[in-house]
Amino acid sequence: MVNKATEMKSITARHSQPSGNFTKAVAAVVWKDVRAEFRSRELFSAMLVFSLLIILIFNFALELDIKTRQSVTSGVLWATFAFAGTLGLNRSMAIEKDRGCLDGLLLAPVDRSAIYFGKMISNLTFMLIVEIIVLPIYSVLYNVNLFQPGLLLVILLGSIGYVAVGTLLAAMSVQTRTRDILLPILLFPVVIPVLLAAVKASEGFLIGADFAEILLPLNLLIAYDIIFIALAFMVFDNVVEE
């Protein structure tokens, strides 16, 4: 076994090439996360079951008329996405930490922000899949039409902002012994602007408000997304290094 390998040493040229590897590394991290999750389904199923339980509990707890349903929908939806998202973010980083894989990622000769973007894109993918499943079920249970292009745009922008800051803070909290409770404590105060803007914009689309009224929270969402992604890009290296 060993001798054969030694004989074969010069078969392939194989020095790694550290430059120009950013997008390839981002794609590799996304591919790895999706592939592993497709097999285990532990992150996705936890998020989905938790989301469905929340909307069911709200459905039974709030016996509402049609008009009131529309006014509470944005709040219930974003509370559901935020809590389920925390579960996913925690688990996504815990998988890296438990078997030392985070060190494996950090040892790669790539800009470490590539690891952040890879994890962020895969977290966003899982969150959007859960949302795609939750939305029609919510529509049926609450008898509310959620399939409006404007509302779907808000959900996308809100999810991006939430996952952008959540992935960064999950990378920070996973290094601690109290990671499970630390992430929500760190995340929710920071992500309040995103959630408030998302709730306001969603509500605007649901009650059919003027676009001028919705524009402010929509612009805030876009601004928060850009700021959080830029901030994470700048500090991720320092967050993950000892």
Add this chain to the structure above:
Amino acid sequence: MITVKKLVKRFGLKTVLRGVDFEVQPGEFVALLGPNGAGKTTFLRILATLSRPSLGEVNIAGYKLPHQAAQVRARLGVVSHLPLLYGDLTAEENLRFYGRMYNIPNIEARITEVLEMVGLEARRRDLVRTFSRGMQQRLAIGRAVLHDPDVVLFDEPYTGLDQDASSMLDEVLKTVAAEGRTVVMTSHDLARAEDLATRFDILSRGVVSASASRRELRKTNLLTFYKQALAG
């Protein structure tokens, strides 16, 4: 290949490394020995670019840390007591993932070559979580040498392995060293270190307190040398 001068590492008020001087020539196999808490893992994590030095100089393959960390990582392989592998991916998927992260050309041929080297070719499509601890550790070595690094760092690679698995790991480690790589290994197992290494450094109380080559140890044995270094 590796030059470390007056390396200091502090965690808050606690100083773990107190001015380590360390040098390794190309192709050397250095065993870094010492009691628990001596700072071996911290030292190796600094060499691996996973931790920043508080003070001092670290130079690997002509590149300075921490400023040229990416260049160092391209020439470095690391094996720790954790496998750094994903249980829900197969052996070849794990190597393919790391191959993409290292931007390795001709990756499929290299995966086959590495799996044959560590004796896991027949299990290439099995999930890593079904592997024994010894098989995971051999695959971890395959992962570490996938990009053909000049330097390989082993941090307690025998932790948790039974006798058979340790013997198989010996063979893989000898292959890695025989390929002309520079190797630094921390270990508590003096017998294995004596069998594999060409030089022995003792890290005690945050400094390298003694160093001897295999030739210099001919008159005595490693255990005596180790005890004397700790006592001094």
